[in-house]
Amino acid sequence: MLLCVWAAVSFGACFFARDLERLPLPGWGGSLGYWMASQGAVLVFIAIVVLYACVLNRADRRSAQPPTELRVGTD
Amino acid sequence: MPERPAVLADPGVRRRYERRLYRILGLYVLGLLGFLLLMGWAEQQGLSRRWIGPIFLFSSVMVCAGIGIYSRTTDAEDYYVAGRRIPPFFNGMAAAADWMSAASFISLAGALYLQGFSGTEGQPGGLAYVLGWTGGFCLVAMLIAPYLRRMNLYTVPDLFEQRFGGRWPRVIAALAAVVCSFTYVVAQIYGVGLIASRLTGVQFEIGIMLGLGGVLLCSFLGGMRAITWTQVAQYIIMLLAFLIPVSWLAYKQLGNPLAPLVYGRQLAKIEALEQQLIDSPSERQVAAEFLRRSREYEANLNNVPQALVRERQAAHEHLRELRQRNADVASIVAATREVASLPRDAAAAREQWTRAIQENRERAAPLGGMPRHSQAFAGDPEGTPAEREAFHLSRLNFLALMFCLMAGTAGLPHLLIRYCTTPTVADSRTSVAWSLVFIALLYLSAPALAVLVKFEIMNNLVGSTFGALPTWIVQWAKVDPSLVSVSDVNGDGLLQFAELRLGADIVMLATPELGGLPYVLSGLVAAGGLAAALSTADGLLLTISNALVHDLHLFRKAASKVALGERRVILSKFVLLAVAMLAAFIAALKPSEILPLVSASFSLAASALLPAMVLGIFWRRTTRQAAVVGMLTGLAVTVYYLLSNSALLMAWLGFAPGPRLWYGIQPVSAGVFGVPVGFCVICLLSALTPRRPSQVLEVHS
Numbered sequence: 001m002l003l004c005v006w007a008a009v010s011f012g013a014c015f016f017a018r019d020l021e022r023l024p025l026p027g028w029g030g031s032l033g034y035w036m037a038s039q040g041a042v043l044v045f046i047a048i049v050v051l052y053a054c055v056l057n058r059a060d061r062r063s064a065q066p067p068t069e070l071r072v073g074t075d
Numbered sequence: 076m077p078e079r080p081a082v083l084a085d086p087g088v089r090r091r092y093e094r095r096l097y098r099i100l101g102l103y104v105l106g107l108l109g110f111l112l113l114m115g116w117a118e119q120q121g122l123s124r125r126w127i128g129p130i131f132l133f134s135s136v137m138v139c140a141g142i143g144i145y146s147r148t149t150d151a152e153d154y155y156v157a158g159r160r161i162p163p164f165f166n167g168m169a170a171a172a173d174w175m176s177a178a179s180f181i182s183l184a185g186a187l188y189l190q191g192f193s194g195t196e197g198q199p200g201g202l203a204y205v206l207g208w209t210g211g212f213c214l215v216a217m218l219i220a221p222y223l224r225r226m227n228l229y230t231v232p233d234l235f236e237q238r239f240g241g242r243w244p245r246v247i248a249a250l251a252a253v254v255c256s257f258t259y260v261v262a263q264i265y266g267v268g269l270i271a272s273r274l275t276g277v278q279f280e281i282g283i284m285l286g287l288g289g290v291l292l293c294s295f296l297g298g299m300r301a302i303t304w305t306q307v308a309q310y311i312i313m314l315l316a317f318l319i320p321v322s323w324l325a326y327k328q329l330g331n332p333l334a335p336l337v338y339g340r341q342l343a344k345i346e347a348l349e350q351q352l353i354d355s356p357s358e359r360q361v362a363a364e365f366l367r368r369s370r371e372y373e374a375n376l377n378n379v380p381q382a383l384v385r386e387r388q389a390a391h392e393h394l395r396e397l398r399q400r401n402a403d404v405a406s407i408v409a410a411t412r413e414v415a416s417l418p419r420d421a422a423a424a425r426e427q428w429t430r431a432i433q434e435n436r437e438r439a440a441p442l443g444g445m446p447r448h449s450q451a452f453a454g455d456p457e458g459t460p461a462e463r464e465a466f467h468l469s470r471l472n473f474l475a476l477m478f479c480l481m482a483g484t485a486g487l488p489h490l491l492i493r494y495c496t497t498p499t500v501a502d503s504r505t506s507v508a509w510s511l512v513f514i515a516l517l518y519l520s521a522p523a524l525a526v527l528v529k530f531e532i533m534n535n536l537v538g539s540t541f542g543a544l545p546t547w548i549v550q551w552a553k554v555d556p557s558l559v560s561v562s563d564v565n566g567d568g569l570l571q572f573a574e575l576r577l578g579a580d581i582v583m584l585a586t587p588e589l590g591g592l593p594y595v596l597s598g599l600v601a602a603g604g605l606a607a608a609l610s611t612a613d614g615l616l617l618t619i620s621n622a623l624v625h626d627l628h629l630f631r632k633a634a635s636k637v638a639l640g641e642r643r644v645i646l647s648k649f650v651l652l653a654v655a656m657l658a659a660f661i662a663a664l665k666p667s668e669i670l671p672l673v674s675a676s677f678s679l680a681a682s683a684l685l686p687a688m689v690l691g692i693f694w695r696r697t698t699r700q701a702a703v704v705g706m707l708t709g710l711a712v713t714v715y716y717l718l719s720n721s722a723l724l725m726a727w728l729g730f731a732p733g734p735r736l737w738y739g740i741q742p743v744s745a746g747v748f749g750v751p752v753g754f755c756v757i758c759l760l761s762a763l764t765p766r767r768p769s770q771v772l773e774v775h776s
Contacts, residue, residue, distance in 0.1 A: 037202040038522040042209045042515050049216045049511050053504035
């Protein structure tokens with residue numbers, strides 16, 4: 001799911017960058033297309049990674065199994 | 076495997092340990108700021124500029140060396156994965172420094188300055204670098220890092236052996252790791268040489284050796300543990316070195332030091348300035364002159380031998396004339412150099428002139444061949460067929476480059492192994508998040524810097540007289556004319572935008588001087604560039620030597636894990652020394668095209684390692700044979716595409732020159748073919764080959 005957001009933000013936004021360019025971004029000065037590629041996408045990437053870490057770390061804790069003890073099946 | 080993290084399992088111990096680390100970090104930052112203030116004060120007191128450079132160089136290398144000596148080790152757990160006890164915050168910082176190479180720190184802002192949003196259809200770039208180098212972390216976080224940490228690995232190729240068994244997956248992975256890291260490390264050492272020679276004024280080769288000394292002292296003694304702490308220290312230097320000049324410039328132009336928030340306003344102004352420059356008659360004169368030059372070279376190409384004789388005669392005639400009328404030494408030296416730089420034979424002349432035609436044609440285009448800064452992609456989707464084609468190709472190449480950089484991020488071993496140094500799996504996820512935050516701090520400012528510098532140049536520098544040019548232009552032009560060159564092309568005594576040619580590597584390094592900041596900050600920026608190059612070189616060298624010793628050596632000693640220990644660590648150290656020497660030797664030869672080399676290493680890493688790694692982690696059905704064949708075909712496709720488009724190699728093999736592009740994708744993005752091929756081959760073959768139950772690993776919880 002988060003991977004879909006990732007793909008949409010990076011590839012989708014850049015594919016349509018020329019069209020997004022016409023929309024102004026109030027309060028910043030440049031166009032939405034440029035902002036998206038130079039800052040918006042990076043901020044979304046951070047949000048994705050942070051969200052993923054929070055959700056999975058909580059799930060790990062809830063399963064009450066200290067994750068370091070999970071060993072790989074065969075050695 | 077020794078379970079060191081057990082020590083940190085106790086929350087109290089861990090909290091005390093982390094608090095101590097934060098305190099050290101705080102003291103370090105204060106010390107650094109104090110040092111800067113001291114240097115600034117010393118400059119005001121009249122400390123010569125000739126001393127400031129070497130002092131910065133010396134102290135940044137000494138910081139590395141000091142940390143290296145302090146954390147020297149021969150313990151395998153320490154040497155390979157820093158004892159697996161780096162807290163996520165610090166690991167994120169170290170990964171950020173590891174990640175941001177000389178290319179990011181020195182060239183990124185320059186590339187954005189030159190290429191604007193997306194570059195041209197023949198040379199994609201611009202924001203694709205920002206997006207690719209940050210977006211890849213989403214892949215790392217979700218697909219790879221936590222699983223790698225869970226498997227308790229020492230190196231990335233370990234994963235291939237644990238997951239697939241046998242020796243071939245591991246050997247291929249190790250070789251792929253060595254190849255892509257080596258191409259990368261050469262570029263880093265080149266950057267070190269460039270900065271060191273500018274800071275101290277020594278020769279390029281000696282500069283390389285100086286920088287290398289610092290790298291070796293650190294990784295030679297302490298392995299991963301020393302490197303981690305060095306990288307944390309270097310990240311702080313990089314951050315300060317990047318943010319101080321950007322904020323200063325933003326404050327100067329816009330009255331607000333938070334550059335990423337406010338630089339949008341300059342974008343609109345740049346658009347207006349660009350239009351003004353395109354319409355300006357004197358810019359047109361310059362363009363016409365470049366066009367005339369390119370025609371001249373074209374005429375030469377029609378009859379190369381004759382033209383070469385003519386050129387030679389003219390140059391010698393000029394030199395003789397200068398000598399006869401006892402001209403000053405400088406112009407005689409220049410003329411002699413001109414004679415020496417003439418092409419030796421017809422083939423060389425043809426190549427040199429073809430390049431000159433291209434360069435002059437580019438510079439004859441509006442804005443000296445630079446695309447408009449905020450316009451996405453070249454061409455026009457609603458224009459003539461040619462414009463539509465240009466738009467399509469430019470967009471395609473932009474996306475392809477972005478894909479390769481992202482996939483390469485998730486495949487480069489020196490980055491991935493960083494996430495094996497955290498105490499727990501959860502920490503490795505947090506750590507990826509921290510590294511992306513730390514990287515974004517710089518990457519959000521880089522486009523801002525490019526815009527601010529462009530405004531500064533278009534608004535203030537263009538139109539000034541040649542006599543009143545700032546000194547930095549002259550100084551840098553002396554270091555290397557390909558970095559900065561100015562010439563009064565139309566002879567009106569004023570600087571036109573198209574008459575100034577900046578290399579990508581110069582924009583960041585010259586920013587403090589461009590913005591009129593104290594010279595100390597130039598030293599700081601150079602030290603930051605040095606830190607960026609050294610920290611990445613550290614990580615890469617360690618990865619290479621570990622792949623060579625730990626992974627390729629292992630199959631000789633059979634599958635025993637007992638051999639892990641002091642002896643192998645010592646062997647690793649000596650291989651590291653040898654690899655560093657070899658890389659320095661190659662960098663000293665100055666291979667001309669660095670950025671394509673770096674991008675190529677991303678493509679290689681992506682196509683060789685990524686498909687097998689992701690499928691191996693997520694799809695139980697993946698078999699060993701499929702992984703081996705998939706890695707090899709992915710790598711082969713990428714290498715073939717890179718080589719078949721390398722003009723030099725093709726000419727050497729005797730094929731007709733000219734690009735052999737598939738769908739118009741430039742060779743820098745070769746991985747865009749290699750990665751899907753790798754995925755398809757592995758899926759297909761896994762479905763066809765019989766499944767071996769003992770190979771199936773439980774990597775999910």
